[in-house]
Amino acid sequence: MNTLIAVVVIFGLLVFIHEWGHLVFAKRAGILCREFAIGFGPKIFSFKRNETLYTIRLLPLGGFVRMAGEDPEMVQIKPGYEIGLLFNEAGKVNRMIINNKSKHSNIKIIQVEKIDLEHDLFVKGYIDDGEELVQYEIDEKAEYVYDELATQIAPYDRQFASKTVGQRALAIVAGPFMNFVLAVVVLMTYAMIAGMPLDEAVVGDVTDDGVAIEAGLESGDRVVAIDGEQVDTWGEMTTIIQDHPSEPLEFEIDRDGERFAVTMTTQERLGPEEEQQGVIGVMAPMEKDFAGAVAFGFTQTYEYTKLIFEALGMLITGEFSLDHLAGPVGIYNYTGEVAAMGILLLLQWAAILSVNLGIINLLPLPALDGGRLVFIILEGIRGKPIDPQKEGIVHFIGFALLMLLMLAVTWNDINQFFL
The missing domain is CATH 2.30.42.10 (PDZ domain)
Structure with a gap:
């Protein structure tokens, strides 16, 4: 039980601080962040605040921030569709009912002729059984409702792709950067508790x-x-x-x-x-010295960073075997062993894991933050973005390969466990 609690707390903190970095810098750039999630799979807890849905999901294997424009919208309103409209006090459309319209009162039914939810923000169509052609402005924070689930629209200036290369790069780098910040803070805490030699x-x-x-x-x-x-x-x-x-x-x-x-x-x-x-x-x-503890936090984080890069170099040159890599099972076991040795060693272990997470995510591999950063840098050099479909294919292949590596490492962890 102690191992499980330690793993949940440490990994929850590492993932939270990483995704929080993405969230803060994305919001500062004006990007609509639809969801901030810890874990994957089915939702077990959620609440909404300031346009963002915060969720905890069943599988504690990571997390994500879903930014507008990164994925295609789930519902597309096409010419010929009949939708229900609700208006705000300014007379702008603030809610569009896609289906189950009979469940909503006081809506105005319109047969869509043309709609723009990204740039000009308007809907044009026929009312009164097709006898009158009208056009209404759409509020920039309007929602569309499908199967009773409301989703805020994302005008182009709120989408990830609309931001400058620098803004997007900062939103991506912020996640790994916060893992280094967390390592510094954790090691400072360790030094304040244990003291400085x-x-x-x-x-x-x-x-x-x-x-x-x-x-x-x-x-x-x-x-x-x-x-x-x-x-x-x-x-x-x-x-x-x-x-x-x-x-x-x-x-x-x-x-x-x-x-x-x-x-x-x-x-x-x-x-x-x-x-x-x-x-x-x-x-x-x-x-116990505060100035010394601050210095220790930075210097020790640097030392951990250097050691991890050295290990990665040895992995590339073949001096370091894949058998020495640990996946979720191995890290779970190591965390249990460290937790049994006391809170001070557990703090050091958490800092090592945080630095490791930051470095791994910065590697220029598809599906990782570093891979996404490569495409943003290439866009800055070329002066135009890479075809989103081609980029999506590269990230999909990279993600599949990473999952295969994860399975291989996990299998190795299980074998080591029974040796």
Whole structure:
């Protein structure tokens, strides 16, 4: 249950902040955003506010912002159709009833001769059994109602394609960008809770299974010298200890102004390059500092970004096997393991996932934000847009290939789970 809660909270937050970035910048550009969705599939919860329908859907595998003009309108009103009209106080059409007209009172029936819902915003047609030809203005926020479901019209200036290359690029980039912002904020929170390491030769804490606690070291003890060599920083102290695995070392300790010496035989552990290192079981002193926490948020996000790009490079060159990639099942398992280790590690894991989501979405692959950005950049270079049908085909093929990769990675996760 803890794993499930952790996964729902983390992935919900990552997807929410990503899609929220798209939503905010799209609305700032004047684009009509029809829906802001977390998940895919059937709706399980929804409400509407300021032109946008906010929904939570059944399958928690992502989310989307449905912007006007990206998909064809579901209902097209053609010449010869009979529709019902309702008017606002200004005398403009503010609602068009497509079917089930008998359920609506006080509507004016018109047989459409011509209608423009994108540019000139008018409807022209016959009333009174075809005896009178009339024309009415349509309000820019009018709705059409089909099967009792109201949908706001999207004049061309509210559609995605009507905006400048820069505005559209910002609306696309904003999603991944917000994932980097989230990573910075999460890591700042981590640093404020855990504190920032100080580069001083002072014992921050003592582990229960190290030689330091057996020797009587306490939090706050300052290491003055090791085997007669003076040390001033945490880095100097740990370097000497690590360079002498399973060796006795004499430590000169200052505790509240009183000095004493103690000899400890270091323990061994495997270092990052598979070499043996010495340890005594002490942790660095920590300080809770807002400025340091802000710096840590940015620097650590940069480090995670660099590591992920290095992994992608190794994947391209073949140094990194597809077997090491994790899909939803693998990430679910890893999240459970991290959640069991405590909130601090879970915060770091959430930041890593957020950076990863931002980078993956920026890759120039069809169906991803990066792929859409490529088409926008090409439009800026060419001075005219790519054929929407051709672009749609490319994104469809890309999406299909991504789904195949997802299935392959998920299958690998399941196999690893049963090994």
